[in-house]
Amino acid sequence: MATAKFQTTLAGSLPKPGWLAETNKLWPTWRQEGAALAEAKADATLLWLKEQEDAGIDIVGDGEQSRQHFVHGFLEQVDGVDFDRKVKMGIRNNRYDAMVPTVTSALRLRARVHQTEARLLRAHTDHKIKFTLPGPMTLIDTLADGHYGDRVRMAYAFAKLLNEEARGLEADGVDVIQFDEPAFNVYMDEAVQWGIDALHQAIEGLRCKTAVHICYGYGIEANIRWKQSLGEEWRQYEKVFPALAASRLDQVSLECAHSHVPMELMALLGAKDVMVGVIDVATDSVETPEEVAATIKAALRYVPRERLLPCTNCGMAPMDRHVAAAKLRALAAGARLACEAV
Numbered sequence: 001m002a003t004a005k006f007q008t009t010l011a012g013s014l015p016k017p018g019w020l021a022e023t024n025k026l027w028p029t030w031r032q033e034g035a036a037l038a039e040a041k042a043d044a045t046l047l048w049l050k051e052q053e054d055a056g057i058d059i060v061g062d063g064e065q066s067r068q069h070f071v072h073g074f075l076e077q078v079d080g081v082d083f084d085r086k087v088k089m090g091i092r093n094n095r096y097d098a099m100v101p102t103v104t105s106a107l108r109l110r111a112r113v114h115q116t117e118a119r120l121l122r123a124h125t126d127h128k129i130k131f132t133l134p135g136p137m138t139l140i141d142t143l144a145d146g147h148y149g150d151r152v153r154m155a156y157a158f159a160k161l162l163n164e165e166a167r168g169l170e171a172d173g174v175d176v177i178q179f180d181e182p183a184f185n186v187y188m189d190e191a192v193q194w195g196i197d198a199l200h201q202a203i204e205g206l207r208c209k210t211a212v213h214i215c216y217g218y219g220i221e222a223n224i225r226w227k228q229s230l231g232e233e234w235r236q237y238e239k240v241f242p243a244l245a246a247s248r249l250d251q252v253s254l255e256c257a258h259s260h261v262p263m264e265l266m267a268l269l270g271a272k273d274v275m276v277g278v279i280d281v282a283t284d285s286v287e288t289p290e291e292v293a294a295t296i297k298a299a300l301r302y303v304p305r306e307r308l309l310p311c312t313n314c315g316m317a318p319m320d321r322h323v324a325a326a327k328l329r330a331l332a333a334g335a336r337l338a339c340e341a342v
């Protein structure tokens with residue numbers, strides 16, 4: 001009996017080519033301005049679409065080529081956020097300092113955020129398309145509040161805006177909308193108390209697949225230090241997964257490759273689709289297809305094959321472009337290998 005192949009996808013971001021932005025940086029400066037920048041973003045989006053398709057990735061994305069950073073890309077279209085009032089703030093529970101803008105008045109979406117790139121992708125591929133948005137809790141953890149005086153109220157205000165954009169993306173033909181919530185791994189109690197409920201507001205009325213990505217961050221210095229402080233076993237997921245299993249979200253994207261996360265925690269996700277991270281984004285060493293297949297096989301002990309989507313651990317934005325492309329090929333090749341073997 002022929003077994004259905006695994007549906008591969010990626011967590012979100014991909015490196016920007018050197019002609020679009022500074023390379024190997026999390027907050028890169030654009031190399032172009034105005035119309036030339038818009039054109040360069042579109043060119044880079046199509047380039048990565050081709051790379052993903054050629055690699056054999058099934059559910060493709062825009063690689064976040066049009067956003068400077070996964071959080072600030074969204075904020076740029078939000079009225080009420082003052083980018084001229086940037087303050088230094090410790091984020092993710094003071095794991096690292098960032099220069100963050102300040103909320104100075106009621107939040108409102110000025111215009112669609114990702115319509116251009118969503119329609120561009122839809123016009124150029126028959127593959128399923130996935131789009132990422134920052135989650136409400138991660139958003140409020142990445143800016144200063146000079147207006148609401150209540151972080152949770154501010155998060156719900158963002159959830160309303162995210163829902164507006166998500167509905168627009170669905171209308172543009174997007175198949176999967178994923179909310180990135182690395183903050184869920186830092187503020188586990190709050191994630192259960194209100195974080196998932198805020199996500200429910202963000203997905204209200206959507207008929208497409210919805211997902212949440214929870215990770216241990218990009219492979220940057222501060223994250224590597226943080227991970228070293230977490231001990232032998234990383235059990236952060238244990239607190240949040242049972243609540244996610246009971247949530248209305250369809251899919252959960254998690255970190256698995258080379259991670260200290262005990263694999264059995266995936267079983268806590270109940271009937272959810274699980275995007276299993278089989279590519280480590282914290283190292284430039286490219287996985288072999290055999291390594292990827294081995295991670296998939298190990299995960300199959302806890303996730304049934306029809307609900308397992310091989311994926312990257314996190315975004316690959318700060319990596320070398322050619323390393324990221326090689327990792328995409330390893331991901332797809334490893335998934336094919338695992339499919340033949342089981």
Ligand code: ZN
Pocket residue numbers: 011182213214215216217218313314315
């Ligand atoms: Zn991530």
